[in-house]
Amino acid sequence: MVGVKVDGRLERGEQTRRQILRRAAEIASVEGLEGLSIGRLATELEVSKSGVFAHFGSKEELQLATVRAAAKIFLDQVVTPALDLPPGLARLESLLEGWLAYSEGRTFPGGCFFYAVQAEFDARPGRVRDAIAEAGRGWTTLVRDAVEGVPDLVADPDQVAFELIAFLELANAQSVLYDDPAAYRRARTAVRSCLDRAVR
Template sequence: MTEDRRLLRGERTRAAVLDHTLRLASVEGLDGLSLARLAETLGISKSGLFAHWRSKEEIQLAVIDHARQEWIAEVSAPGLRAPRGVRRLWAVHERRMAYYESGRQPGAYFFASAYFEYNARESAVGRRLISELDDWMALLTRLAREAVEAGELRPGTDPAGLAYLTDSLGVYAAMQAPVVGAAATCGAARQSLLTHLRALATDPTILPEPT
């Protein structure tokens, strides 16, 4: 028990446990998480985990929050440092592909698989995932709208439709990567969006050339 407390003491160690749990969820699914399973893979007693999480649902919600913070750090925040307009939308997509290619998650990519896993379930976990998806789509739609308003995309471009296309390419890359490899599927998702954005751009030269 003393060793368990030492392992779980402090926010740094809590974050390390959540890192491990996120990787585990990418392989076994969010529904497969439990305090017992987590304790087994960490090599500690289940009682040691109760200092932080009292139920399966609590650990699942904590993992979603942890995944969101990692997504912000690896995808959203770096992408949003690009110049406002179409380059910012492209940069967010590019950062997403780079994140998938990084190998940070050994199985299917967390949010992409979790949305499918909880798509038809009414639960606190399902509602949280819907909220995360709504926030992500709102961000993509805002970036597309800003690009139209800046005159960098042709008038009449539908921001919501462009956001849907951008996310669809990302989801396809995420779900296909474990099967055909991240390099191939992320490369295809990059080229597909880049070709589409350059066709819509009023000045395609501000975007990279397709390879």
């Protein structure tokens, strides 16, 4: 907008915050959220420790911000393109293929960020676990609603969504653990078979 002056310090601060969170999500996808430290991020990104601390204030706040940043990346890459399509089979297929491409293309070096951190926090009550669980529930609900929106569905949407998500997550796990790229091909075959059974 003409005549509006942007504060360069604020802009630089926000850019630094984005860089910190991107690197934090990359680390957490491999080493977990407990692998994050303000000192490590400061060293790797060549910024002051006090500067990183000023953005977050505590390790828990850093972890929560990392979960939110990873969710935003996932939303942009997987969810938003699918929601541009009308409800139906094409939207569901876009969500599923988007997830596989996000994992297979190593958006995060450890594969799916949320798959990596779920096991770390699933039995640990607290704000970080709640944030991870909320993201997981949101994805499950999204897939379930997309399944329900498919015309001529002849199966239980909750069961179909459960199976589809299981195929995706197993492909991610086998690819990361066994360095097996064929896991994604098998997942795509399993997804196709599941949809063929579920839709008349």
